[in-house]
Amino acid sequence: MDGMGNILWWLLILPVLVALISPVLPSARSALALVMVGVPLIALLALWAVITVFQAGPLLTVGGWLHLDALSAFHLAVLMVVFVMSSVFAGVYFRHEPPAHALDRHSARRFAALWYGAMAAMTLVLLSNNLGVMWVGVEATTLLTAFLICLHVSPVSLEATWKYLIVCSVGVAFAFMGVLLVAASIGAVSATDTHLLHWTHLQAIAGNLDKNLMKVAFIFLLVGFGTKAGLAPMHSWLPDAHSQAPAPVSALFSGFMLNMALYAIMRFLPLVASATGGSGWASNLLIGFGLVSILVAAVFIVVQRDLKRFLAYCSVEHIGIIALGLGLGPLGAVAALFHTLNHSVCKALAFFSAGRLGQIYGTHDMRKIRASLQVNRAWGTGMLAGILILIGVAPFAIFMSEWFLIRAAVESQRYGVLGLFLAGAVIVFAGSLRHAVGMAWGPRPASVKSVPSPVLEWLMVVLPLLFLLVLGLWMPPGFRHILESASVILTGGGTP
Amino acid sequence: MHGITDNIMAILMLINLALTLSSRLATCISLVAFQGVMLALLPLFSHEGLNPRTLFLAGLVVVVKGLIFPGLLSRAVRDANVRREVEPFFGYGTSILVGIALLTISFWVGIRLPLPVSETTSALVVPGAIGAILTGLFLLVSRRKAVTQVLGYLVMENGMTAFGLAVVPEIPLLIELGILLDVFVGVLVMAIMIWHISREFDHMDVDQLSTLKG
Numbered sequence: 001m002d003g004m005g006n007i008l009w010w011l012l013i014l015p016v017l018v019a020l021i022s023p024v025l026p027s028a029r030s031a032l033a034l035v036m037v038g039v040p041l042i043a044l045l046a047l048w049a050v051i052t053v054f055q056a057g058p059l060l061t062v063g064g065w066l067h068l069d070a071l072s073a074f075h076l077a078v079l080m081v082v083f084v085m086s087s088v089f090a091g092v093y094f095r096h097e098p099p100a101h102a103l104d105r106h107s108a109r110r111f112a113a114l115w116y117g118a119m120a121a122m123t124l125v126l127l128s129n130n131l132g133v134m135w136v137g138v139e140a141t142t143l144l145t146a147f148l149i150c151l152h153v154s155p156v157s158l159e160a161t162w163k164y165l166i167v168c169s170v171g172v173a174f175a176f177m178g179v180l181l182v183a184a185s186i187g188a189v190s191a192t193d194t195h196l197l198h199w200t201h202l203q204a205i206a207g208n209l210d211k212n213l214m215k216v217a218f219i220f221l222l223v224g225f226g227t228k229a230g231l232a233p234m235h236s237w238l239p240d241a242h243s244q245a246p247a248p249v250s251a252l253f254s255g256f257m258l259n260m261a262l263y264a265i266m267r268f269l270p271l272v273a274s275a276t277g278g279s280g281w282a283s284n285l286l287i288g289f290g291l292v293s294i295l296v297a298a299v300f301i302v303v304q305r306d307l308k309r310f311l312a313y314c315s316v317e318h319i320g321i322i323a324l325g326l327g328l329g330p331l332g333a334v335a336a337l338f339h340t341l342n343h344s345v346c347k348a349l350a351f352f353s354a355g356r357l358g359q360i361y362g363t364h365d366m367r368k369i370r371a372s373l374q375v376n377r378a379w380g381t382g383m384l385a386g387i388l389i390l391i392g393v394a395p396f397a398i399f400m401s402e403w404f405l406i407r408a409a410v411e412s413q414r415y416g417v418l419g420l421f422l423a424g425a426v427i428v429f430a431g432s433l434r435h436a437v438g439m440a441w442g443p444r445p446a447s448v449k450s451v452p453s454p455v456l457e458w459l460m461v462v463l464p465l466l467f468l469l470v471l472g473l474w475m476p477p478g479f480r481h482i483l484e485s486a487s488v489i490l491t492g493g494g495t496p
Numbered sequence: 497m498h499g500i501t502d503n504i505m506a507i508l509m510l511i512n513l514a515l516t517l518s519s520r521l522a523t524c525i526s527l528v529a530f531q532g533v534m535l536a537l538l539p540l541f542s543h544e545g546l547n548p549r550t551l552f553l554a555g556l557v558v559v560v561k562g563l564i565f566p567g568l569l570s571r572a573v574r575d576a577n578v579r580r581e582v583e584p585f586f587g588y589g590t591s592i593l594v595g596i597a598l599l600t601i602s603f604w605v606g607i608r609l610p611l612p613v614s615e616t617t618s619a620l621v622v623p624g625a626i627g628a629i630l631t632g633l634f635l636l637v638s639r640r641k642a643v644t645q646v647l648g649y650l651v652m653e654n655g656m657t658a659f660g661l662a663v664v665p666e667i668p669l670l671i672e673l674g675i676l677l678d679v680f681v682g683v684l685v686m687a688i689m690i691w692h693i694s695r696e697f698d699h700m701d702v703d704q705l706s707t708l709k710g
Contacts, residue, residue: 065670132667136674143681150692158693159705165689166645169682170636173649176656176675177629184663187612196668212610240708 005061007049019116028108032091035112039087043080050077067129070485075263076126082255082344089352090248096359101152117144122260131197135179142168149245160244167237175224181217185210206274214275221268229261231289232296235316242312247355254315255348270492286327293320294424302431307354307364318343328408333487335404342397349464350386353379371444378453382461387436391429397471500541504534505620512631516595517588525569528647532561568687576694585638602627621662628655640701646686
């Protein structure tokens with residue numbers, strides 16, 4: 001598939017080009033239009049690449065710098081889904097900003113440039129075959145998204161941005177130590193060739209990597225990329241950044257940036273597993289971090305008052321669930337990937353609803369948001385349904401992926417792990433249900449007027465809900481094939 | 497055998513110690529820049545020696561770490577109009593003790609790590625690198641000013657560069673350039689953030705950035 005390899009270059013070049021022309025656009029409206037129209041077009045190109053991978057096998061460019069296999073193609077699809085959703089929503093959201101926060105020409109252009117820049121950096125993380133370049137991509141996303149958090153400059157948004165910048169830069173620097181140690185574990189024999197750190201090359205020689213060095217490396221990688229992924233206890237930046245960023249940016253953070261960091265960890269997982277001779281050492285670490293994240297998030301969810309912080313802790317919980325799935329063998333890996341897609345779609349919807357309800361009520365305090373079903377039917381429905389799906393109400397897709405996870409735990413006879421996971425899930429269920437019911441019904445605040453919902457906003461609520469409902473009731477055979485071929489790479493049976 | 501490399505690493509460790517007890521921001525900025533330049537020169541004296549690739553990289557690093565970074569940071573300090581200086585949470589006596597402890601730890605760890613360090617690399621490189629990483633972390637958590645946090649990050653990054661030199665002698669050029677670009681943009685973004693913070697808050701004390709909790 002040499003000819004198709006070029007499409008991968010275009011997936012990187014196009015967003016960079018658009019980012020470069022964004023600063024010279026004539027008006028705020030044109031900048032937002034560019035975001036709403038351009039992203040779906042790039043997504044179509046990506047869709048073509050993804051379909052090619054699942055029909056004809058992995059794509060590799062000349063020189064082997066870019067590579068798209070089942071695992072990265074699956075994540076690329078999730079990335080594009082989240083980006084398209086958030087881009088369209090950004091157009092709606094910024095039109096409804098209160099006058100004090102309205103985007104002027106300058107900040108709209110900055111938003112467009114950084115938005116496309118972030119898209120290019122995240123695509124680079126998924127496409128790069130070289131683990132060093134992948135690290136460069138992860139660090140680049142931190143820097144490009146920092147100013148998206150403080151799009152509206154205020155003391156608290158600056159505080160959130162500073163924490164994000166410092167905590168994630170230092171965290172990702174630790175991951176760089178991990179990458180160096182992986183390179184060191186190759187040994188002196190083949191360390192001089194130009195394919196050093198190419199994933200396809202490392203995978204072929206994974207059995208010969210130095211076992212102890214790979215273990216040290218994986219700890220650095222897990223802590224480093226785990227910081228960016230929001231795994232507890234390295235999640236301190238996450239609730240601040242998610243609550244202060246504008247809603248489309250929060251949706252992008254939760255919907256894909258966290259998953260991108262987990263993807264970076266996933267790339268190293270089969271290498272460590274082969275190097276340690278399949279002893280399950282790395283899996284146990286992932287299970288540990290996953291459980292801690294679920295339980296820590298559960299506690300904070302119960303006591304939370306701010307809607308967007310509540311959703312942020314919810315992301316910590318779900319990232320924990322995905323990490324837990326990754327540690328639970330082949331079935332767990334399928335569950336984790338399925339959960340990745342479900343969580344991204346649902347969390348994007350939840351942040352959209354939180355953003356619009358926040359604009360309508362003028363606050364994110366959940367005690368003041370009441371009767372949202374009456375005040376705005378579309379986003380009130382989106383908020384209620386979104387939270388219910390997130391906490392795993394049947395028959396939606398998140399219930400199904402959590403069900404797979406439970407089966408994976410039972411099959412591998414990890415009853416202790418299962419018990420802790422269920423305990424966390426029950427706490428989250430009870431805590432979140434209280435918030436969801438409180439916001440949906442109750443006495444309507446006198447100061448808040450009803451806001452009608454146009455068709456476009458209804459579509460943005462109904463389409464994700466339908467998608468999650470259908471996936472919860474019926475898994476298309478083609479989709480099952482996609483999940484399985486992606487998870488095979490994680491469990492080490494894949495061919496480069 | 498490793499005369500020059502040994503000297504460079506010894507200077508690097510001394511700079512780490514000096515950073516833990518220096519009280520003037522301007523001095524700290526110069527020390528970190530000097531450390532970056534020293535590290536940029538290190539590959540020229542290693543086994544690879546002088547060739548277009550190492551010369552090009554070294555030149556680039558000297559410009560970025562030796563000229564651009566100190567310029568950016570000094571400007572941020574000037575614009576923010578910082579009168580008070582470094583302001584550690586601990587006294588300078590404690591700081592220097594911590595600095596010495598970190599140096600000891602880095603030797604202890606550096607010698608025990610089972611790294612495939614080649615014969616041609618000086619034995620001081622790994623301990624020096626770990627020492628710089630630990631010192632950077634200490635500066636990050638123990639200082640009050642936003643600028644000193646950036647300096648801590650840079651010292652940490654210097655340590656990782658040295659570590660990379662010791663364990664992976666030939667990182668592909670593309671990756672080196674990517675890393676340098678990331679660090680460059682990183683410091684640029686942080687400098688802009690400091691400017692915003694000082695304008696919005698009339699200070700740049702990170703311990704007062706504590707509204708967001710829970």
